[in-house]
Amino acid sequence: xxxxxxxxxxxxxxxxxxxxxxxxxxxxxxxxxxxxxxxxxxxxxxxxxxxxxxxxxxxxxxxxxxxxxxxxxxxxxxxxxxxxx
Numbered sequence: 001x002x003x004x005x006x007x008x009x010x011x012x013x014x015x016x017x018x019x020x021x022x023x024x025x026x027x028x029x030x031x032x033x034x035x036x037x038x039x040x041x042x043x044x045x046x047x048x049x050x051x052x053x054x055x056x057x058x059x060x061x062x063x064x065x066x067x068x069x070x071x072x073x074x075x076x077x078x079x080x081x082x083x084x085x
Contacts, residue, residue, distance in 0.1 A: 019055075019058075019059075019062075023051065023052075023055045027051055030051060
């Protein structure tokens, strides 16, 4: 029903926001760590690139499981309902 649909989309959106924030935190902490202990900005940039690419792969897997880019335009697919059931 409509209530369940709203619950699933809200859960997906919240998870996506948390995932994005955690990525930003990983980039900041990783870059600060490498810059502090190696003194080489290039190393920090390299680490940030690795984490960014990893996140792209993780997001690709996330969306391929049925979580939409836009929870308004793209309908909820079966996986989200199964995972939350």
